[in-house]
Amino acid sequence: MRLMAFAxxxxxxxxxxxxGGGGSAPALVAPTIKTQPASLSAYxxxxxxxxxxxxxxxxxxxxxxxSNDGGATWTTIAAAESPxxxxxxxxxxxxxxxxxxxxxxxxxxxxxxxxxTYLPSTYVWTTGGHIGFWKNGIAIDWPTTSNMAxxxxxxxxxxxxxxFYIGGTYVDMTTNKNVGGYWVNGTWNTxxxxxxxxxxxxxxxxxxxxxxxxxxxxxxxxxxxxxxxxTTTSTSCQITDMESFDNAIYMVANMYGASGAYSGxxxxxxxDGAWVQxxxxxxxxxxxxTVSGSDVYVGGWYSYLVxxxxxxxFGYWKNGSWIGLTSPPSNAGNDIxxxxxxxxxxxxxxxxxxxxxxxxxxxNLLFQGYWVNGTxxxLVTQSVTGVSATCVNIVGSDVYVGSNGAGYWxxxxxxxxxxxxxxxxxxxVQ
Numbered sequence: 227m228r229l230m231a232f233a234x235x236x237x238x239x240x241x242x243x244x245x246g247g248g249g250s251a252p253a254l255v256a257p258t259i260k261t262q263p264a265s266l267s268a269y270x271x272x273x274x275x276x277x278x279x280x281x282x283x284x285x286x287x288x289x290x291x292x293s294n295d296g297g298a299t300w301t302t303i304a305a306a307e308s309p310x311x312x313x314x315x316x317x318x319x320x321x322x323x324x325x326x327x328x329x330x331x332x333x334x335x336x337x338x339x340x341x342x343t344y345l346p347s348t349y350v351w352t353t354g355g356h357i358g359f360w361k362n363g364i365a366i367d368w369p370t371t372s373n374m375a376x377x378x379x380x381x382x383x384x385x386x387x388x389x390f391y392i393g394g395t396y397v398d399m400t401t402n403k404n405v406g407g408y409w410v411n412g413t414w415n416t417x418x419x420x421x422x423x424x425x426x427x428x429x430x431x432x433x434x435x436x437x438x439x440x441x442x443x444x445x446x447x448x449x450x451x452x453x454x455x456x457t458t459t460s461t462s463c464q465i466t467d468m469e470s471f472d473n474a475i476y477m478v479a480n481m482y483g484a485s486g487a488y489s490g491x492x493x494x495x496x497x498d499g500a501w502v503q504x505x506x507x508x509x510x511x512x513x514x515x516t517v518s519g520s521d522v523y524v525g526g527w528y529s530y531l532v533x534x535x536x537x538x539x540f541g542y543w544k545n546g547s548w549i550g551l552t553s554p555p556s557n558a559g560n561d562i563x564x565x566x567x568x569x570x571x572x573x574x575x576x577x578x579x580x581x582x583x584x585x586x587x588x589x590n591l592l593f594q595g596y597w598v599n600g601t602x603x604x605l606v607t608q609s610v611t612g613v614s615a616t617c618v619n620i621v622g623s624d625v626y627v628g629s630n631g632a633g634y635w636x637x638x639x640x641x642x643x644x645x646x647x648x649x650x651x652x653x654x655v656q
Contacts (some may be wrong), residue, residue: 267344278309323342476496479493544574580592
């Protein structure tokens with residue numbers, strides 16, 4: 227009996243030791259971050275989500291903080307109170323830092339900081355029948371209507387107040403006539419006729435401050451459009467390019483007389499309406515202009531005596547002094563002009579093509595390369611042949627060179643596009 231009583235007591239004690247019907251509550255634990263938010267890169271307008279996770283008992287709550295000064299100071303983000311924080315990326319978010327704080331009754335823990343790198347969107351504009359542009363390698367089509375066809379896109383595009391301005395022409399199918407004007411974010415605006423009455427539409431677009439300048443480099447019309455209103459500069463001149471620098475407006479032009487011959491003013495440029503002469507005769511032609519500091523560069527061609535023979539050369543004028551460029555031997559015999567010129571930090575970049583005055587198409591290109599400070603630099607593509615350089619644009623500290631193929635060069639590295647819509651003529655990065 228004593229043995230049975232002892233066994234029963236041991237059984238009861240064991241049951242009580244196992245907790246039986248009672249037990250202790252889980253231990254309270256301060257939060258610890260187990261998943262850190264990762265640094266991200268995003269284009270303008272893209273959705274960005276930072277994520278964090280933490281252990282702890284009770285389950286922690288979350289707040290997010292942001293630093294705009296490299297982590298020196300932090301500000302709590304209002305209403306950001308979940309393990310994820312999402313928003314749309316903007317340029318002001320570049321290099322901003324974000325961290326999460328997990329908190330419960332036992333304490334808190336702070337995550338590592340994650341950095342957002344803002345990637346400006348790259349817009350690539352082309353000639354040809356495509357009504358639209360490339361954005362980050364994706365074709366963006368503007369909406370069209372039945373009376374818009376045979377679009378002739380210009381060689382330039384500009385932005386004002388976040389709106390894209392691009393000039394050109396289309397065929398009004400109700401009258402079967404060309405209409406000159408420009409698109410603002412895909413909406414057509416008709417411009418008043420030039421004095422010549424010839425409808426081609428603007429081929430150059432420039433924004434400076436709140437003003438939009440447009441010119442037609444195909445006609446000797448003696449003026450340009452300013453905010454949609456025709457403005458006369460001089461009779462029988464051809465404005466081929468425009469540039470804004472340090473709040474001044476530069477327009478390169480070639481003067482013609484009433485019979486179509488060069489007038490006494492020849493080739494030069496206006497700076498805020500004041501004429502600066504480069505040539506007083508028809509020995510040269512200005513195609514493009516760029517300004518860097520106190521230096522003005524005008525690209526084009528120049529014909530001068532070599533021995534007893536006038537010979538045509540391509541290159542540019544720097545403050546009125548001619549600087550000739552040399553083509554690769556395979557193209558030495560061609561009639562060439564500078565097609566596009568740009569400058570950055572004292573460096574001068576240029577592309578060239580067969581002279582537009584000698585061929586029927588501006589697309590007659592020659593070189594898979596460009597010139598930097600007078601030296602020819604071949605450009606390499608990735609398994610793409612028969613590609614020539616079209617234009618050179620400076621965007622920030624980057625050098626973009628367009629092509630007549632499915633891609634372009636950024637800082638001499640080839641960037642492929644899914645297909646070609648014609649010549650690339652301009653870049654916008656924002």
